[in-house]
Amino acid sequence: MSTKKVTAPIMDFGISEKDRSKIVDGLSHLLADTYTLYLKTHNFHWNVTGPMFQTLHLMFMGMYNEQWLAVDLVAERIRSLGAPAPGTYEQFAALTAIKASTGLPNAKEMIRELVEGQEAVARTARAVFPIAEKANDQPTCDLLTQRMQIHEKNAWMLRSLLEE
Template sequence: MEMDIGISKKDRKAIADGLSRLLADTYTLYLKTHNFHWNVEGPMFNTLHLMFETQYNELALAVDLIAERIRALGYPAPGSYAAYAKLSSIKEEQGVPNATEMIKQLVAGQEAVVKTARSVFPAAEKAGDEPTADLLTQRMQIHEKNAWMLRALLSK
């Protein structure tokens, strides 16, 4: 059955493509944050272990919201590591960096997600896609706050 939600197929495709990049960034950041939660060491262990857990749990919920929005627009959501590797602006960590480097990488990751979300906003706004605009606004608020909180740990 043909979809008729007041957004053209071309606009829905552009938005879904942008959301697919956001999904890939979010999932990659989830994986990196979970990895760092497992492997963090040092004097800030407990603080970071708990903070990373809070953040990866939130990211796990976010990937579902983003994927379901892509589906609501009529397109398949990417769901493989190979797809995420092609779409994500965040690079995976192959080793186990020290705690300070973990924080720096997660700040960069949080900010990367904000930039990706912000890049999708014009297409959603142009199409009058308020549900996507709302999702993007919420994601940007969360990631900007997380970046700030992580960055505060680096202050001397």
């Protein structure tokens, strides 16, 4: 019987292990923010009331569906970089910058919280971008650019609902 140690294959696609580690750390925060925002948006979709019910119910549904797909893209990029993706509520709670809601806010407060959440995810993606760019990690840069574009647009659309 052989006692030869099995090791994981060495990854060599032009990004150092040190750089991959930094990128994975940033993407883990992005994954946690995205999942937390998904959960908050879905909760608000279920519980929104008031004169804007139909508009917000549908708008929130579009957003949480997009976020659900994004969670998979971010997690799979982490896996592509050779690391396990965080995937528990405890891990997400430790990594996210998005604050949990207290109680059930009214529709206008839901919109405000979702603006803050969308902006938080965009900031997280933007913070990871220079790390990925410096490491010459174009796939991650592309993913981050797409995430920033979507979250900035969503924040603008939500913010417009708060104007008098």
